[in-house]
Amino acid sequence: MNKPYMGKILMVDLSNQTMTEEAIPDSVYKQYLSGMGLGAYVLYNRMPADADPLGPENILGFCSGFLTGTGSLFSGRWTLVGKSPLTGCWGDANCGGTFSPAIKHCGFDAIFFKGISSSPVYLHVKNGKTTLHDAAHLWGHDAIETEEILKKQHGPKAAVAVIGTSGEKVSLISGVCSDKGRIAARSGLGAVMGIKKLKAVVLEGVKRIGAHDPAAMKRLSRHCNKWVNFPLPLTPGGIFARVGTFMRVTPVVFPQDGLLYKSILRKWGTGGMNQLSIEMGDSPLKNWNGSNRDFPLEKSKKINPDLIKDTEIVKYHCYSCPLGCGGICATKGKYSHTHKPEYESILALGGLCMNEDLDSIFYLNDLLNRAGMDTISAGATAAFAIECYEKGILTQKDTDGLELKWGNTEAMVALIKKMISREGIGDLLADGVKVAAGKIGKGSIEFAIQAGGQEPAMHDGRNDPGFNVHYSLEPSPGRHTLGAHLYYEMFQLWKRLKDLPKPSLLFTKDSKYKIDEEKARVAAACSKFMSLSNGAGMCMFGLFLGAKRIPTFDWLNAATGWKLQPEDYMLIGERIQTLKQAFNVKHGIEPKDNFMSSRALGKIPQKEGANKGRSVDIEKLAPGYWDQFGWDKNTGKPKEETLHKLDIK
Amino acid sequence: MPYAITEKCNGCGACARICPSGAISGEKKKRHAINGSLCIECGACGRVCPQSALLDAGGSGCLMIKRSEWLKPELIMEACMACSICVDACPVGCLAMSELPRNNGVDAFPYLKDTRACIGCGFCSRECPADALTMKKRDKDKGSR
Numbered sequence: 001m002n003k004p005y006m007g008k009i010l011m012v013d014l015s016n017q018t019m020t021e022e023a024i025p026d027s028v029y030k031q032y033l034s035g036m037g038l039g040a041y042v043l044y045n046r047m048p049a050d051a052d053p054l055g056p057e058n059i060l061g062f063c064s065g066f067l068t069g070t071g072s073l074f075s076g077r078w079t080l081v082g083k084s085p086l087t088g089c090w091g092d093a094n095c096g097g098t099f100s101p102a103i104k105h106c107g108f109d110a111i112f113f114k115g116i117s118s119s120p121v122y123l124h125v126k127n128g129k130t131t132l133h134d135a136a137h138l139w140g141h142d143a144i145e146t147e148e149i150l151k152k153q154h155g156p157k158a159a160v161a162v163i164g165t166s167g168e169k170v171s172l173i174s175g176v177c178s179d180k181g182r183i184a185a186r187s188g189l190g191a192v193m194g195i196k197k198l199k200a201v202v203l204e205g206v207k208r209i210g211a212h213d214p215a216a217m218k219r220l221s222r223h224c225n226k227w228v229n230f231p232l233p234l235t236p237g238g239i240f241a242r243v244g245t246f247m248r249v250t251p252v253v254f255p256q257d258g259l260l261y262k263s264i265l266r267k268w269g270t271g272g273m274n275q276l277s278i279e280m281g282d283s284p285l286k287n288w289n290g291s292n293r294d295f296p297l298e299k300s301k302k303i304n305p306d307l308i309k310d311t312e313i314v315k316y317h318c319y320s321c322p323l324g325c326g327g328i329c330a331t332k333g334k335y336s337h338t339h340k341p342e343y344e345s346i347l348a349l350g351g352l353c354m355n356e357d358l359d360s361i362f363y364l365n366d367l368l369n370r371a372g373m374d375t376i377s378a379g380a381t382a383a384f385a386i387e388c389y390e391k392g393i394l395t396q397k398d399t400d401g402l403e404l405k406w407g408n409t410e411a412m413v414a415l416i417k418k419m420i421s422r423e424g425i426g427d428l429l430a431d432g433v434k435v436a437a438g439k440i441g442k443g444s445i446e447f448a449i450q451a452g453g454q455e456p457a458m459h460d461g462r463n464d465p466g467f468n469v470h471y472s473l474e475p476s477p478g479r480h481t482l483g484a485h486l487y488y489e490m491f492q493l494w495k496r497l498k499d500l501p502k503p504s505l506l507f508t509k510d511s512k513y514k515i516d517e518e519k520a521r522v523a524a525a526c527s528k529f530m531s532l533s534n535g536a537g538m539c540m541f542g543l544f545l546g547a548k549r550i551p552t553f554d555w556l557n558a559a560t561g562w563k564l565q566p567e568d569y570m571l572i573g574e575r576i577q578t579l580k581q582a583f584n585v586k587h588g589i590e591p592k593d594n595f596m597s598s599r600a601l602g603k604i605p606q607k608e609g610a611n612k613g614r615s616v617d618i619e620k621l622a623p624g625y626w627d628q629f630g631w632d633k634n635t636g637k638p639k640e641e642t643l644h645k646l647d648i649k
Numbered sequence: 650m651p652y653a654i655t656e657k658c659n660g661c662g663a664c665a666r667i668c669p670s671g672a673i674s675g676e677k678k679k680r681h682a683i684n685g686s687l688c689i690e691c692g693a694c695g696r697v698c699p700q701s702a703l704l705d706a707g708g709s710g711c712l713m714i715k716r717s718e719w720l721k722p723e724l725i726m727e728a729c730m731a732c733s734i735c736v737d738a739c740p741v742g743c744l745a746m747s748e749l750p751r752n753n754g755v756d757a758f759p760y761l762k763d764t765r766a767c768i769g770c771g772f773c774s775r776e777c778p779a780d781a782l783t784m785k786k787r788d789k790d791k792g793s794r
Contacts (some may be wrong), residue, residue, distance in 0.1 A: 021700075070736075071776065098733075098737060105737075128686065155742065157739075204687055208690075208772075228730070286790075312755075313748075314749055314756070315750070315756045315757065317732060317757070319732070319733055320732050322730035322731065324731060324755075324756055
């Protein structure tokens with residue numbers, strides 16, 4: 001009862017419908033925590049090297065955060081793990097909502113699935129009983145409909161993770177949904193669930209989750225909440241467009257304090273950054289080939305944060321989150337009650353496709369969440385198709401008559417609907433840009449912006465080179481939630497780890513592009529910290545408060561009684577990161593093959609806009625980053641001595 | 650330590666019916682038993698047993714309490730951070746977050762959606778990081794907040 005972890009996993013073999021509970025030794029938790037760390041441990045050790053991501057040997061894991069349910073805040077994220085069919089690499093995606101504590105309430109730290117069922121099934125866990133039920137009546141329903149049916153059947157307290165129709169159709173850009181519109185979207189793991197014919201996981205446990213020192217947990221949480229409530233006066237959302245313009249033109253910048261970002265998230269959610277990001281060059285536009293000049297203020301004001309906020313009925317807080325960046329919105333469209341679209345979705349379905357119609361963004365966001373298709377990848381693939389059309393590589397004959405021009409909202413909505421239903425051109429595009437470019441040919445790979453097959457998020461690595469480092473070099477490529485220069489500034493890790501560099505109070509933008517050891521240390525620190533945090537189930541937005549204000553390390557100590565130093569915890573993060581890289585190497589991945597597409601690296605620099613003339617030399621950056629982990633400088637593969645040092649067998 | 654049922658049990662089944670974790674089983678009119686691995690120590694069995702046949706986690710005997718006397722959570726709105734930990738902590742699902750924001754605010758708040766289902770276990774209050782829920786005896790005519 002006084003441990004923050006349950007000490008058990010459930011392994012379900014869908015091929016022969018057997019379920020096995022397994023005890024996990026304490027030593028594993030000390031080395032990897034749970035969440036992503038436990039997921040990496042199980043998958044590395046149990047999945048054969050040649051496992052087909054869409055075959056029976058792939059293992060799909062639903063992993064609860066180590067700190068979930070301990071009285072800590074911002075710690076309610078669960079991580080979905082598996083071998084990604086989109087990239088062939090280590091795959092993970094995480095999600096908030098209420099599913100993470102539900103896994104622990106059932107007495108497990110994680111639930112894994114291997115094999116393939118012969119017919120659709122769903123797993124139900126209640127009071128120590130695990131049962132696979134027929135899911136024929138659920139197959140074909142979207143994610144929200146399915147959740148509603150299952151909650152009617154099992155009661156409103158049941159936590160449900162489910163695939164929509166895109167997962168059923170094995171779209172390589174599909175994810176797993178919960179809480180009526182939250183989605184673990186990245187890495188294409190919805191396709192793995194779909195091919196396994198696992199429609200849903202329904203959890204109804206009531207087991208208690210412990211902590212070594214509950215009083216200390218509460219004390220630390222209150223300290224953290226004081227910072228969440230720290231008042232900063234905020235003006236109307238439109239002002240951020242002007243701030244973005246200033247940030248574009250100024251040659252010098254200062255380190256960002258996450259308190260400001262926290263306040264924006266609190267008031268508007270992630271969409272608070274819409275216009276700011278477009279103006280400052282953070283958000284890619286026109287399939288990574290445009291700039292703010294293509295999407296000027298007159299266009300971007302139509303996705304002004306205040307317009308989105310006006311539709312919000314009430315804030316949505318994930319489990320254990322005092323911030324509430326989410327929202328439940330009412331719109332005039334078909335779906336009158338919907339989760340507020342996130343920044344990534346707004347910009348992928350907006351600026352990246354040159355679409356300025358906010359109603360269509362709300363509509364597509366809901367449609368994609370219901371289908372269980374990743375909004376980032378869907379928007380990116382639509383933008384890719386539009387560019388192919390504009391360049392004559394795709395014609396109206398190929399597009400089933402759709403006139404795929406920049407900003408043609410109607411055609412874009414129709415295209416994404418086809419992607420969801422896998423009809424005509426939609427079938428070609430439903431597996432993301434890399435697969436589509438492979439089928440289309442004709443040099444279209446040049447416009448297929450991806451890293452290792454994963455469409456990157458709406459943060460331009462030509463603006464913050466740190467993004468390009470993480471997009472290109474992480475074991476799970478193309479991901480934006482692991483590190484960046486901006487994140488390093490906001491994490492403020494140097495306040496807890498004395499060896500880490502503190503950014504200067506003022507620095508030139510040019511200095512961000514200089515390749516030196518400090519950049520490698522900063523990037524490695526982000527990766528280690530986020531791997532640790534994904535093991536703990538922490539939300540990155542909470543971590544933006546800064547390491548002294550959000551007491552991640554202290555919560556871990558109070559939850560476990562371990563009395564470790566921040567450096568010891570960073571070593572756990574380093575071990576998780578190295579294990580993921582070792583997973584990739586075991587599965588035949590060459591890390592160099594995952595570098596970002598040339599356009600997004602600025603190999604041909606842009607001629608205008610915030611990122612004019614900017615390029616990022618990833619070939620030169622990679623050796624320094626890999627070296628920070630004890631991975632071979634030339635290949636990115638973990639050295640034997642590194643694996644030995646980290647006790648990875 | 651889980652709760653335990655003594656020989657005073659007459660097998661009326663009241664405890665098994667209220668147990669939220671399905672930990673209690675037994676034949677009608679025969680002594681029931683608690684599955685220790687499922688018991689969450691909510692105490693509901695002890696509060697409903699007319700025979701005082703339950704021993705709590707510390708080994709002390711439990712006394713039946715009239716249901717109207719059970720403690721229920723009461724919210725201190727100013728302290729609540731809308732984190733929904735309390736809603737998750739409730740083993741019977743009687744708490745829910747409001748669908749509309751609190752007065753003069755933007756956040757939802759937890760409320761006792763199903764007063765009759767509440768077993769008075771106090772997990773919501775115990776797990777609230779902000780101590781925004783206190784367990785109190787409710788007046789009959791008091792609203793659900």
